[in-house]
Amino acid sequence: MPAKILSHLSLLLICFAFSSHAKELKIAISQDAPPYVINQAKSGLEVDVITQSLPDYTISFIQMGWGEILGAIERGMAEAEANVHGNNGDLYYSNDYIAFINYAISRKKDQIKINQLKDLVGHHVITWTGAHKDLGPEFSQLFSPxxxxxxxxxxxxxxxxxxxxxxxxxxxxxxxDKSIFSYFSSKDGHSMNEVDIHTIVVPVLTFKMAFKNKADRDAFNHGLRQLCNKGIYEALLKRYSVAPEANICKNLSQ
Incomplete structure (x- = not known):
């Protein structure tokens, strides 16, 4: 066999060896919430940030409800958890990697006046599982069980x-998050012209990743820094039409 062909075969075998030994990582993530998680976690801002921060890994996303993600590692369902707010337990926590731009939203026809959190009391208030812990102490004092x-x-x-x-x-x-609300409202035939936007909660809420293993956390943090340093994170925000305020890079620890 000619030396040139042997050389090509050797390169292919080396590439195959590296690809076949890529570390597999199961990550618990939310159900579809465009533009962050799209098409059964095949794309979306959050999906892309995670996968591009871990280029040497083969990642499998396991989708579940917001309240089910926390504890997925302990239950043996995953080696990492997305959308973690705060550091709890014996896991390894990443830098902030994603931010949601949250607002209180009401229908214009209802003419609801909201100037402070207390004004929400008495209304039918809907949000995500665990929000009473995520949205600050005043919100917790009003809406915890x-x-x-x-x-x-x-x-x-x-x-x-x-x-x-x-x-x-x-x-x-x-x-x-305003982008998530706009997507699902449009899908059901509603327009943003039908609603009022109230800025009474902490608008930019950041989340971390939680990992079972320290090495995986360190690899993620390193990859995330690369996305920021190379301008890739900012480009992903633009690709998915997410507001610049969601750029976590300015607060990323060096």
Whole structure:
């Protein structure tokens, strides 16, 4: 066999050896919530950030409700968890890697006046599972179980279900990322012209990844820095039409 062909075969074998030994990583992530998670976690801003931060890994996403992600490692379902807010337990936590731009949204026809968090009390308030822990101490004091606003407050696992509930119930208020709300509302035939946007919650809410193994966390942080340093993160925001305020790179630890 000619030396040139042997050389090509050797290169192919080397490439195959490296690809076949790529570390597999199962990651718990939310159900579809465009533009962050799209098409059963095959694309989307969050999906792309994770996969491009771990180029030497073969990643399998396991989709579940917002409230089910936390604890997926402990239950043996995954080696990493997306959308983690705060550091709890014996896991390894990444730098902030994703940000959601949250607002309180009501229907214009309902003419609801909201100037502070207390104004939400008494309304049918819809948001994601665990939001009463994520949205700050004042929100927690109002909407945690047993608190004054808990009676008409509901947390749902699926972003799509949150939006459907909002449009189904009169005088309701939803707290959600604006891009996610716009996508699912448009899908159901509704327009952003039908709603009022209220800035009363912390608008930019950041999340970390949690990993079972330190080496995987370190690899992710390194890859995330590369996305920021090379301008890839900013390009992904533009690709998915997410507001520049969601760029976590300016706060990334060096």
């Amino acid at each position: 047993g608190k004054i606003g808990a009676k008409n407050y509901v947390e749902l696992e699926s972003s799509q279900d949150q939006v459907k509930e909002f449009w189904r119930e009169d005088n309701s208020i939803i707290i959600i």
